[in-house]
Amino acid sequence: MCGIVAYVGPKDAAPILLEGLQRLEYRGYDSAGVVVSNKGLKLRKVKGRVADLAKVVPARFKGGLGIGHTRWATHGVPSDENAHPHLSADERIAVVHNGIIENAGELRAKLEADGVTFLSETDTEVLAHLIARAADENDSLEEAVRKTLKSVVGTYGIAVIDAERPGEVVVARNGSPIVVGIGEKEMFAASDVAALVRYTRQVVHLEDGELAVLKADGFHTFASDARETAKEPLTVDWDAGHYDTGGYEHYLLKEISEQPETMTRTMSGRLDERFHVAHLGGLNMDARETRSFRRVKIIGCGSAYYSGQIGAQLIEELARIPADAEPASEFRYRNPVVDPDTLYVAISQSGETYDTLAAVQELKRKGGRVIGIVNAVGSAIAREVDGGIYLHAGPEVSVASTKAFTSTSVAFALLALHLGRVRDLSPADGRRVVEGLRRLPGQIEEILAQGDKIAELAKKYADHPSMMFVGRVRGYPVAREGAQKLKEISYVHAEAYPASELKHGPLALIGPDMPTVAIVPDDELLDKNLTTLGEIRARGGRVLMVGHREPEAKLADDVIVIPKNEIELDPILLTIPLQLLAYYAAVALGRDVDKPRNLAKSVTVE
Numbered sequence: 181m182c183g184i185v186a187y188v189g190p191k192d193a194a195p196i197l198l199e200g201l202q203r204l205e206y207r208g209y210d211s212a213g214v215v216v217s218n219k220g221l222k223l224r225k226v227k228g229r230v231a232d233l234a235k236v237v238p239a240r241f242k243g244g245l246g247i248g249h250t251r252w253a254t255h256g257v258p259s260d261e262n263a264h265p266h267l268s269a270d271e272r273i274a275v276v277h278n279g280i281i282e283n284a285g286e287l288r289a290k291l292e293a294d295g296v297t298f299l300s301e302t303d304t305e306v307l308a309h310l311i312a313r314a315a316d317e318n319d320s321l322e323e324a325v326r327k328t329l330k331s332v333v334g335t336y337g338i339a340v341i342d343a344e345r346p347g348e349v350v351v352a353r354n355g356s357p358i359v360v361g362i363g364e365k366e367m368f369a370a371s372d373v374a375a376l377v378r379y380t381r382q383v384v385h386l387e388d389g390e391l392a393v394l395k396a397d398g399f400h401t402f403a404s405d406a407r408e409t410a411k412e413p414l415t416v417d418w419d420a421g422h423y424d425t426g427g428y429e430h431y432l433l434k435e436i437s438e439q440p441e442t443m444t445r446t447m448s449g450r451l452d453e454r455f456h457v458a459h460l461g462g463l464n465m466d467a468r469e470t471r472s473f474r475r476v477k478i479i480g481c482g483s484a485y486y487s488g489q490i491g492a493q494l495i496e497e498l499a500r501i502p503a504d505a506e507p508a509s510e511f512r513y514r515n516p517v518v519d520p521d522t523l524y525v526a527i528s529q530s531g532e533t534y535d536t537l538a539a540v541q542e543l544k545r546k547g548g549r550v551i552g553i554v555n556a557v558g559s560a561i562a563r564e565v566d567g568g569i570y571l572h573a574g575p576e577v578s579v580a581s582t583k584a585f586t587s588t589s590v591a592f593a594l595l596a597l598h599l600g601r602v603r604d605l606s607p608a609d610g611r612r613v614v615e616g617l618r619r620l621p622g623q624i625e626e627i628l629a630q631g632d633k634i635a636e637l638a639k640k641y642a643d644h645p646s647m648m649f650v651g652r653v654r655g656y657p658v659a660r661e662g663a664q665k666l667k668e669i670s671y672v673h674a675e676a677y678p679a680s681e682l683k684h685g686p687l688a689l690i691g692p693d694m695p696t697v698a699i700v701p702d703d704e705l706l707d708k709n710l711t712t713l714g715e716i717r718a719r720g721g722r723v724l725m726v727g728h729r730e731p732e733a734k735l736a737d738d739v740i741v742i743p744k745n746e747i748e749l750d751p752i753l754l755t756i757p758l759q760l761l762a763y764y765a766a767v768a769l770g771r772d773v774d775k776p777r778n779l780a781k782s783v784t785v786e
């Protein structure tokens with residue numbers, strides 16, 4: 181949600197900021213701006229994309245200190261005025277901000293009563309005015325920022341520069357990520373390592389409440405009480421190449437196509453063929469503790485939640501422990517009963533989703549045992565949990581999640597195997613699952629090879645105003661994820677239902693204008709699913725079936741046949757054609773596939 185970049189060093193800041201903003205644009209993309217310090221602050225900001233900003237940043241924008249921002253609107257419409265950076269009235273202080281200042285209305289009213297004129301509708305502009313006032317009364321920018329933040333209620337990741345201190349940037353974090361990048365006689369900061377990896381892979385993540393002062397020759401970090409903190413730099417595994425489209429037309433197609441390798445990385449070093457178990461050292465749990473849980477509760481948002489539903493099913497089937505998934509965004513607000521015998525699992529690709537992070541914090545506050553399934557190493561959720569499983573899926577840039585979804589499902593299969601094998605899952609069943617997991621990457625290749633056929637089907641179905649997705653039990657989360665992908669990137673209305681529930685209401689919607697995508701695996705529910713297809717077709721509904729073989733009777737208009745794995749693992753494979761269907765539908769409809777309207781990659785606000 182919004183992107184921040186900051187630079188201080190011997191080079192010109194503007195090209196570095198623009199390049200960094202381009203890398204961050206997937207986090208928010210309705211307006212963008214930069215400010216550079218060179219005998220005063222030079223500002224350019226526009227409604228639109230970073231490419232539009234680059235057109236208005238003149239070549240004479242020199243200066244080795246600057247901050248930049250790409251925005252996803254919260255307070256005020258996307259406009260030139262509301263774009264960040266925001267300046268103080270005397271144009272001394274510039275601020276970029278991610279997050280939400282909850283008491284902005286009250287602070288603004290006080291400032292206006294004091295004669296300050298606001299140029300934007302944003303909550304952020306109050307910070308610029310307040311820091312400027314504090315800077316007049318304090319000897320350091322650091323102190324001015326610290327003092328201002330004491331009066332602020334809400335979440336923030338901020339970067340601040342002062343025209344009168346041309347060699348330093350102050351950054352601070354509370355609920356919105358800030359990463360410091362350590363260069364050779366130059367320093368960087370950003371809301372995501374994506375903006376930094378071209379320049380440095382040595383980074384430091386700020387904790388909530390921390391503030392850092394960056395100068396070209398180094399940095400210092402401080403806790404909220406101004407005590408200096410000691411930080412150990414981390415080396416980022418990913419380099420700039422991981423953030424390129426790699427010759428694909430869109431990041432989304434690249435990320436869909438990478439899944440054979442990404443899930444291989446998720447499994448790598450974790451499968452044991454001798455005892456048919458999964459080694460998950462990151463859980464930090466011995467066998468006795470692993471056996472002690474009586475329930476598993478999974479939380480996550482959006483697609484992460486749907487992969488959690490796949491995970492709950494895997495855990496119930498393989499480990500026979502009652503398990504369920506719930507949106508973290510709901511869980512955190514309902515004062516949940518936290519049970520000491522339950523293992524809580526938080527899922528997040530970015531590791532920064534605010535609702536999921538807040539749910540984890542609530543669980544920990546109440547003494548819950550929480551593990552994470554996270555992609556971004558060192559992210560806030562990864563740091564907050566008691567242990568976990570990293571996906572190692574590499575950076576996911578496209579707003580729609582694909583490879584993280586399937587890697588999360590694979591991580592759940594590993595967790596289910598781990599929990600199962602310390603209980604009653606037999607070695608034979610353990611072997612069946614291990615072998616099934618090993619077959620997945622090759623089978624995904626086979627599905628990807630059907631890309632052209634799926635593209636044709638996508639064109640055929642994309643012009644319908646609405647589509648129904650149905651699946652039973654293991655197929656239901658697959659249907660939900662398929663509908664989510666389609667609506668998210670093609671803007672075609674898509675509704676997902678358990679196939680068993682169709683006749684209890686939504687069948688009324690079925691007709692020639694509303695085709696159904698039906699998830700029909702070859703499992704014990706095959707006949708039930710085929711009956712549902714018959715009911716749909718009897719009402720004039722068209723059916724696109726995704727399954728393991730053509731039905732004998734003419735129950736579907738079109739069929740995508742995919743390879744069969746073990747029944748528990750089939751949902752992972754059934755997801756792939758639906759990703760391709762959504763992708764090609766979005767392309768056919770001319771949508772902005774990687775940056776769909778109104779969305780952002782990491783939702784770091786409530």
Ligand code: AGP
Pocket residue numbers: 481482483484527528529530531532533536579580581582668781782783
């Ligand atoms: C997925 O396609 C969505 N963009 C969205 O639902 C996403 O999965 C959700 O916001 C959670 O993100 P996270 O995994 O980074 O926490």
